[in-house]
Amino acid sequence: MIATELLIGFFLLFTITKLLGKTQFAQITPFDFISALILGELLGNAIYDHEVKIGEIFFTTILWGSLIFVVEKITQKYRRTRKILEGDPNIVINKGHIQYEALKKGKLDLNQMMSLIRQQGYFSISEVEYAILETNGMVSVLPKAKYDTPKMSDLKLPLKDPQLPIALVLDGEVVEENLVELNKDLKWLEKQLSKQSFHRVVDVLYAEWKDQNQPLYVLGYKKKSS
Structure with a gap:
């Protein structure tokens, strides 16, 4: 029975991930993370609960997957719903100045922000001109001009189109x-x-x-x- 439920669960999960697409499980937003987590929990708990029948596994997994699918379609079609369902990026450093209200809105303290900035390769807030707290919890950084990586055009080197290996x-x-x-x-x-x-x-x-x-x-x- 466990083997049968595992096989059914495997194919159900595989089908749902294909239908929902890659972005759903890249955890772009907190909603994506939680919905993927609950989907796995529903399936895992159902398989090892001997009182749960195969029909109930089908029902719960397909229903939850359908709800996620509907929400994704709504956010793709109606732009105004994205702010509610996905959230907005917040500028936490603007022209070198920390935006404390934006940090408070994003439930982020200074230590957390500095950690996220270091992960982008900048070890001092003084190097940052703009920092944006994205909807997935990561921080995108635009450094000040003197700390930015020089580009080919800045060095006046001959340009060559990049080749994809x-x-x-x-x-x-x-x-x-x-x-x-x-x-x-x-x-x-x-x-x-x-x-x-x-x-x-x-x-x-x-x-x-x-x-x-x-x-x-x-x-x-x-x-x-x-």
Whole structure:
């Protein structure tokens, strides 16, 4: 009976997470966190409670998942409901000055705010021009100009469009859809690997393409042959 309930619970949870989407379980807001937590608790408690029947597991899980789904659809369609259901970001540092009312509204004290700012890489409030308490409880930081990281345009260096690295081999298997995206074939890949003394794809743990003017980045399961 436990095995049956676990299997049913597994497929129910899998289906609900697919329907609700990734943002629900990324815990973007406190509501997201609590709703995901309760969903897991409902399912977990139902499975190990011998008095709960399979039909009741279906009912409670699907009902709660449906309620979450409806709330998500409401916030997506009606902008005015987002403030009530999701909350608003609060500016807790404005032009270098701490906004105590915003801290109080967000139920945040100075030590907590400083901890969140340090997690963004800034160890002094004097380095911060703006800090925003997001709806998920994290703080986004815009530093003062002299503490900001210089950009390529600031250094007057030649600009180059960034390239997204593409994995071509994972765990000894070719990622064929990525090869197609690059307009390459298996023969080209094998040739590139052989240049780095990998003569079989199965010997490659990971291979990545980043730039056509650079060789593939390759990691093997074992030392390359001489």
